[in-house]
Structures are given as C-alpha cells and as structure tokens.
Amino acid sequence: MLFKSTLIRSVYDLKYIFFIVLFAVLNTNAFGQTTNTWSPKGSWEAIPGDTNWNNSANWSLGRVPITTDKVVITYAHGDLYPVIDGNTANAYSINIESPRQLTIQNNAQLTVTEKITTNGKIIIDNNSIVNAKNFEITSGGGSALDMDASVLNIEEDIAINGPIDTGTKSTIYAENLTQSNSDLSQWIIDDSEVYVYNKLYTQKLIELVNGSIVQTKDLEMTNSGGSEWKLYDTSVLTVEEDLTLTSKMTLYNNASLIQTSTTDENTYGAFYQGELNIYRTVESVRNTDYVYWSSPIDNYDISNIGNTSHRYIWSPTVDHTGVYASNFGNWESASGSMIKGKGYIVRGGPSGHIDGGEYTQLFSLNLAKNGINYKFNNGPIEIPVFHGGYNGGTYNEDGSGDNGPSITKISNEDDNWNLIGNPYPSAISIEAFLTENVNIIEGGVRIWTHGTEIGDYDDPFYQDFVKNYTAADYITYTNLGSSTPPPGDSSDYIASCQGFFVSMRHDAASGSNVIFNNSMREYRFTYTNSNFYKTVETTQKSRIWLNLIAEETKSINTMLLGYTNGATKSKDPLYDSVIMDHNTMNIYSLIEEEPMIIQGRPLPFEITDKIPLGITLTTKDFFSIGISKVDGLFENNQDIYLEDTYTNVVHNLRNSPYQFTSEAGTFNDRFILGYQDKSLNIDDIIGDSEFKIIATKNFIKVSTSTNTINNIIVYDVLGRVIYQVNKLNASDVKLNQLKPTNSPLIVKAVLTNGTTKTQKVMY
Secondary structure (H helix, E strand, O other): OHHHHHHHHHHHHHHHHHHHHHHHHHOEOOOOOEOOOOOOOOEEOOOOOOOEOOOHHHEOOOOOOOOOOEEEEOOOOOOOOOEEEOOEEEEOEEEEOOOOEEEEEOOOEEEEOOEEEEOOEEEEEOOOEEEEOEEEEOOOOOOEEEEEOOEEEEOOEEEEOOOEEOOOOOEEEEEEEEEOOOHHHOEEEEOOEEEEEEEEEEOOEEEEEOOOEEEEEEEEEOOOOOOEEEEOOOOEEEEOOOEEEOOEEEEEOOOEEEEOOOOOOOOOOEEOOOEEEEEEEEEEEOOOOEEEEOOOEOOOEHHHOOOOOOEEEEEOOOOOOOOOOOOOOEEEEOOOEOOOOEOEEEEOOOOOOOOOEEEEEEEEEEHHHHOOOOEEOOOOEEEEOOOOOOOOOOEEHHHHOOOOOOOOEEOOOOOOEEEEEOOOOOOEEHHHHHHHOOOOEEEEEEEEOOOOOOEOOOOHHHOOOOOEOOHHHEEEEEOOEEOOOOOOOOOOEEOOOEEEEEEEOOOOOOOOEEEEOHHHOOOOOOOOOOOOOOOOOOOOEEEEEEEEEEOOOOOEEEEEEEEEOOOOOOOOOOOOEEOOOOOOOEEEEEEOOEEEEEEEEOOOOOOOOOEEEEEEEOOOEEEEEEEEEEOHHHHHOOOOEEEEOOOOEEEEOOOOOEEEEEOOEEEEEEEEEEOOOOOOOOOOOOOHHHEEEEEOOOOEEEEEOOOOEEEEEEEOOOOOEEEEEOOOOEOEEEEOOOOOOOOEEEEEEEEOOOOEEEEEEEO
C-alpha cells in the first residue's frame, strides 16, 4: 500500500513538473523573458483603436467567438470595449467584469446559448436584439443594463441586483424576473414593455410611466422596505393569476391594473398587508358640477368621495300611478359601501372652484390599519337593472294633470334608464361590454361630461328643480362610435371609476343582471384608460358627425351616422341609439320614425343610400347644419348632400354648412341626407356656359338660358348666410343689395329643376 501511494505521488509530481515547464516555454518571448499576458479562452483583448466585436484580432482565440465559446470581457486598452454594430454575434456565455462594458447597437443581434452575467455594463441600443437563456445583473455598484428602443429576449430567468434603464420603446421578455432588495435595483420603466411568462418578484420601487406595459402570470411584492409599485399616465400592469401584494401599490389617474383570472377567490386580487391607492383626476370641475363615479375597490364607502352631502344613486323606476302613464326614475340619496358595478353621482370638486378646476379623488386603503381584507374588484360582477314596463308612445307631462312645464315630453325609454359603473381598476371595452349584454341593454352607454354649467334648462328626468343640468352633456357610445367626435384617435373604452347610464331593453325581464367580466379588460395593444369621461379601431368604420347649431344661443347638438360590418338598416342594439332627451335641441336620423342620435348602416357603402333626418328646436332661431368630422371613406372627398324638402334645396355640406330659419318644434320630414345631388340627372345637366355666376364691381349676377332660377344664397367664408332670396322664377338675377368689400363670398344658386351651382367669387 505504501509503495503504491509513493508511485502515484511520483506520477502526479511528474505531470506537475511537465506543466510548469510547458507553461514557461509558452510564455517566454524572443528575448528569453517571461510574460503574464496569458488570457482565458474567449477573452476580449482589443487592438488599440478598434472596438469591433467581429474583428478576430481582438480576441484571445484568434477568431470571432461562436456558439460554443465562453466569452469574458476583462481586458481593454483604455476605453476600447467591444461593440457589435449592425451585425450578428454569438457566444455560449458572456461574463462582463466591472467596470467593463459591451455595446450592441444599430439593428445588431447577439445570441447567447446560456447566460449573460454583467458586473459591468451592457448597452442595447437602436433596434438591436439580445437573446439568451438567462441574464443577471450582479450586485456591483457599476453593474447595469442600459437599453433604448431595443429587445432583451431571455428564455428563462432575469435577476436584477443593480441599476437598470430600459430607455424608451424597449421590450423585455423572460420566464421569471426577480428584483433584489438592493436600492440599486430600483427601476423606472419609461414607454417600454416587460412580459414575464411565469413569476415577477419585486422587493424595491418599480415605476411605470408614459404608457409602459408590464404583463406577468404571477406578481409577488414583499414588504422589504421601499417596496412599491407606482403606475403613471396610461401605463398598464396585467396579472394573469396570483397577485400577492404585502407592501404598497399606487395607480395614478389613467393607469390600469388588469387581472385576467376568472376567479375572485384566494389570493387573486387580495391584499394581506400594506396600502392601496388609486387616484382619478377630473378636469374642469365646478362646485355645482356632478361627477359620475364607480368604485374599483370592494366595500369602499361613498362618504370618502368628495366633500359634500350631495351623493346620489338613480332609482330606475318610481311609482307614478295616477299621475303619469309610466314609472320613470328619480334620484335618491346614497350612503354606505359602494356596490360593485353600481353608478353614483357626487357634486362638486375642491372648494373655491366656482369657474372650474382640476379635481383628484383618492381611493385609499391602508390594510394594516383597517384590518379588513379589501381588494381590487376582479372577475365576474353582476348588477341587476330594471325597467317600468311602459312601451307606449311619447306623451306630454301636462297631459296627465301635472303642474310641470307643458313642453316636457316623456318617452317609453324614460323608465328604462339605469346608472351603473365600471367596477375595475382598469378601463373596459365598450364594444365587449355591449356585446356581452346585448340581450339586456340597447342603444349604447351614456357618459356624463359635466361640460355645461347649471342653468335654466328644462327639468332632467322631470323633477321640478329651480336650476337644472342639460342632457346635452351626455355623450353616447355604441359599437359604431361616440355621438360627439373624440379628439384624436378613438379607443372606445370606459375609464376606471366611471359611472354611466344604460337603457334596459323593453323585451328583457326587469331585474335581469348586467354582466362585467375580465374579458372586457384584456389588453390588446390598443388599451387606454385615459379621459375620465371616457377613447384602435379593429373593424372598418366610415362615419359622419353632423352638428346642429343655433346661431343666437350658440347651442350645439351632434349626431353620428356611419357604415360598418354588422350593422343593418333596421334598429341594431349594438350600433344604434335613441336620443336621450326629447326636450332639448336635437338633430337625429330616423329608423321607422324613431329618433337616433347614433345610427349604424351596413357595408358595402351604397352611393344611392338616403337617410331621413329630423330636428327638434326649442326656440325660433337661425340655424346651421354642418359637418363636424368624418373618417373612413368619407375622408376621400365623398360628397355629402343635405336635402331641405321645405325649400327644395340640395346642399353639399362639404362646401359649407347649410343655414336656415325655423320656428320651434319637431320636424321629422324636412331633411334627407344623401351622397348624390339629385339634380344631376342626365337630362338636367347643363354646361357652365349656360349657368353663370359672375361678380362685377357693383353687383353679383346669376343667369341661365335653359331654365329659371328658384333661389340664391350667399355665404361668407365662415359659412354664415349673409343674403338669401327665394322663389325668384327668373332666368337673370342681379344682386345689388350687398355692399362690395372686395372679400371672398360663396354664392349658391338653385334652378327650379333642382340643379345647383356653388361658386366662390370676390365681391
């Protein structure tokens, strides 16, 4: 045994001596001196003046690394760190030592078979992509990930133990992502996206700003001191399953938390300790304004909203037996815990805002203090809705002997209204909501904008108040769009905390449930929670918004007509919506004599289509009908004609608004909207040489040699009528009543056969 041991020891001694000799030989230069410049396999050495990763002379291997090479970035001449610029690169693993760095830029792509570890810095810039199995930022003070407009795609785990900056327009993918409790690992995600397929575990501050997106299967946040999530702007955090928060989360105004799990039990949505804050900001709120609310938190008390005693719910039906033909609703005082899915109204913003100011409402719960298991509303939520059963015609209030104003009209829709609200801490899709509840509600949703100050308006919902609000401040939304054109692009979502009205279908059983569910909250890369009173298109829509304007009072009412797949020429609950108030100035289209503030019609578009329009006017005035906005095929100069059957005028609304005078009343037979000038039948077309509009120094002359002139209208460049003459029955007319000002005018002349000519002149 002793002999064997001695022999084995001798063999190892020989190997050791051989290794020493070989190492000395390999490290002896031409002058017989030994050096210590030996580098590990795959180390970066750099040639002075060169940072090119793809230069083989820069590597100890004598070649560019491949997928089987372990790369170590430990050596540099000055600041000559490797750069992958617009090319592809590969490695088995990469280790970046402090304070070294690696840069991937200008549409470059780096693929690493195993792990990237950085105790230095890695820069991914300008549409570049880095792929790896694992990625770790170690705990060194100089370690960092610095990205901008690029992608980090990690197959398994990301560990963050140091600074990370995703810049803007960057995307990170990982199976799991863990943030350490080091202060250096705090992370601001700015206009970027992070997708974690399994678990996201955080221990320090994470902020989402400028519309950033984070989506994960599970989220766990521990209370390790400074642990917090802050979501700003239109940022979105989506959690598919477990949400375990034992520290603090704050959603500012337009930010959203989306949970896609279909259950509201166990840890889904639960807070065991910590603090939950949701801020909602409302613009231009006066002390007398009402804001429509709904709570995103279970068991939240209505007394925490606002600083007033004016808090109400809407009771859909009130017994009016012997007084009215229908049992329309009324406002009732609200108190106690807010019911999930129910809408509430609260008056006023901060004190002193007589003319309107910004008001921010905080939904706040300190769970450790309260000792109550509050949680975000999540999963299926049902709220019953009701109607009074009246389905007769519209009637005047005074016809029943009531002392209210005689002009007030009551329709069969007025006992169908229900005030409900978005119950989630995220926006919901109007289209998904209406589609889910198509058998219960119809005619879209109505959202209050508090745009007009309280005044001497007709009583809303027939209560005899001295001062009232105007129903024109409701904006209606269907799957076609909104009754008032939205600013910029439309997104058709209802914001978190927003209360809104719906109309229950006459053929649905009173007491049926309206359903909210998480599928309405799903993020589909078009998600937004902005605009508190409510806004890409996934279906083809071509739409026209028309304004009716009273020149003296400056009142405006808007309607929407559009063409989309799924709509028909009959009444469609997903696309069409009746007017909400019959007692204010309205413009509307008609479906079988029923006034629609929104009407959808089928595709393909037919140029021969004609749509009857009606108006309700509350005073005698000078009015105009004009285009507010168009989209789809109407952006391509498709003519839009308005026919006035009372004057036999066909007017192209693309040229200017149509102006007219009228008495007060309802007129459902006066206007027709179309897309062809009916006067342009082939037998009636005449050349320009036979139909002339000429401006001279002292008059404007209109003449025709083949017909007679019926009427002439002169507009200024703002579309206002400055002169009009009708029933001329003449072939030659001189207009000398206008004072020449050398200004541009638009002259429109209509012949007795309906032929119309519009021409711009200087007079």
